[in-house]
Amino acid sequence: MPKHVHVLAKKIWDYHLLNQTLEKSDCIFVLCSNDVRVAEHAAKIYLAGYAPYIVFSGGEGELTKGLFGCSEAEYFAHVAADMGVPLEKILIEPQSTNTGENVQFTRELLESKDLTPNKMILVQKPFMERRTFATFVRQWPGKEVIVTSPDISFDEYPNEGLSYSDVINVMLGDLQRIKYYPQYGYSIPQDIPKDVWKAFECLVALGFDEHLVDVAG
Structure with missing residues (x-):
């Protein structure tokens, strides 16, 4: 990576x-x-x-x-x-x-x-x-x-069934849901630091977008 x-x-x-x-x-x-x-x-x-x-x-x-x-x-x-x-x-x-x-x-x-x-x-x-x-x-x-959760580091988490790319894609999807789901009543708001959201945007721009949802509108 x-x-x-x-x-x-x-x-x-x-x-x-x-x-x-x-x-x-x-x-x-x-x-x-x-x-x-x-x-x-x-x-x-x-x-x-x-x-x-x-x-x-x-x-x-x-x-x-x-x-x-x-x-x-x-x-x-x-x-x-x-x-x-x-x-x-x-x-x-x-x-x-x-x-x-x-x-x-x-x-x-x-x-x-x-x-x-x-x-x-x-x-x-x-x-x-x-x-x-x-x-x-x-x-x-x-x-x-x-x-x-299990005490596993980011570097230890991938295994034979889950690649680094898989992990990144899924956790970007979760971050996007943390940001947008409160407006639909699914969850309570959570503060997302600017540097964390910037990291999200950079990784999405690099192609890690497989688990994103449509939040248009």
Whole structure:
């Protein structure tokens, strides 16, 4: 990767991280995806005693259609169970296809089971921490939330299934959504420093535009 691309991408990666500290909570809420390391991180949090149960939320998204042979939530639950999380402590929401639905459908699932967590640990990919927080607070106000992700650096994050280019494209899409989604009522506003948005514009100009949405008008 060219040095200037790395510098710009790292600036955006760092912006997405909230660096919040884990605390004992009522529920672990996992927003599932193609990254199984998120499931492993969530299982470790449960096994460390941070919450009494764990809910996995996710159907099939753009990046996971046909990947697991089941919903993201079901696959992540299998990973957690294999790591020692008791099946009776796992809830599964297998229908959601985006972050807003993750929150909406998980809320409905918990309410159907008379579960009313006031403090939750949200588990997500590193570059989706900030958007997850902004979306959750808008879609389910009045709750105390802590957002966490696997402790993986930008340089360590790509693997055999996800290239540097993939990571940059996706996290630029998330940054664009952080900027524009509040006007549609999807999330609360987040301050974006000028140098972070300039890095976004530079990377888009270099062709990293695969996960951008149409925000015309």
